[in-house]
Amino acid sequence: MPLNAFKRNLKRTPPMIGVWSMSGSAMAAEALGFAGYDFVVLDMEHAPNDAPRVFGLLQAAAGSPASPVVRLQWNDTVTVKQLLDFGAQTLMFPYIQNADEARRAVAATRYPPEGVRGFAGMSRATRYGAIADYHRNAANEICVILQLETKKAVANLEEIAAIPGVDCIFIGPGDLSADMGFIGQPGHPEVQTVLAYAAARCSKLGMPSGILAGGSAQARDYLGYGFSWVASGSDLGLMMSNARSELKNLRSGG
Template identity: 50%
Template sequence: MNPFRHLLKAAGAHPPVGTWVVSSNALAAEALGHAGFDWAVLDLEHTTTDLGDLVHLLQAVGNTRMVPVVRLPWNEPVMVKRVLDAGALTVMFPFVQNAEEARRAVAATRYPPEGVRGVMGLSRATRYGTATQALRHANQSVGVIVQIETREALDELEAIATVPGVDAVFVGPADLSASLGHLGEPAHPQVMELLARAVDRCKALGRPVGTMGASAELVAQYRAMGFDFVGVGSDLGLMMRGAQAALSALRTQDTTIVHSVTAGTLTR
């Protein structure tokens, strides 16, 4: 079974928690896996990560229990082919607007006659030709997640989510908020209302739905809505928040010490 499908099936009442890897750094990705995240998006859309970096990220995450999801830069079959040959088993397609785009996404992940994926036997995906059954089972092994990121796409949610081969839907709050005129406000009430309705609609279809937020507090609200999988932050985001919190605490302490000295209250 595809690892991400298995993760969702085994989750029960506790939605798997993931994060984003945007630094292109294999050690950071490996560390996040050991930190205990259930899944992570290795992002090719909004990062400098290239295919060579991706192979190193997949190798690093392979040393952990964290399930990798590769977000493609676009719904483009040549890139899909190369990412799958690099060893990705679950891919996320950004900005899917309608059922036809969802069908194109699925077709790019399938070998003929079910799709248009080109065949390469000596790839990392086939363990360089040693996994003799890899090609035969590839069409069933690859997982497909489609991103819904605009009001127009939400209007087409049922048609997109029910395309054969789509395993899960991911609603992106950042782009959705921008499409609604609330750029930079993913927790705007209108966005939150549409997210909650998207969960209900996907539940009615029996299709898993996920999302992500920058903070644990926001993601807790998503979990309460009923999302089946959630992501929080990113490697760089978590690092920056930790660094800023540490600096803020030290600078506050420094200020307190200075005030104490000025007031003559510092004890030795």
């Protein structure tokens, strides 16, 4: 049974540091995995990644030391079934608002009678049938991350975190800032206050929490708030930032 390093390291010290992959490139995902990050988030929500492409991204990331985390485009049972059969072990569910939605997300990752995941014997997850006890033990290595992105969701944090099978809470600063009336301003003081508050509530519950930062300085702030892990930037963001810096230096003669 493949072990889920990300799940096992949720509460480790020092916290895990990762990066977002939005380009849809298997080569980029593989390269990021060798850059020294603890994990790479393969994004389906805001990137050109459907289930077949994620299959290739998981294969590319598998050879690197970094753990792959797949962010779904929605709380969709069919997509969850496909991704788990593809060998994904850590899934992030976006826009979870309440306990019922959290319960549905967990159920999609469990076989009956605990859940509704469909049975498949010949899949990448089972190493194409080579793992005889996969179906009895799969849940032990599956990590369920629920993304809270609105004031309503944050208000329901305790009831969401209390659902059995929830392993981690992720706070989405971008959508939260929009919901609070500060779209495009995740660094706004009022947004930051809510982020710090959410991290503290998770810590009090003993629930690991994660977040995405725009860069290293912001990532350090989030770790100071008490977040258990942080993703700092994305492949496209890092590429564009370096490209702009190089171009500026060339044009200025520096």
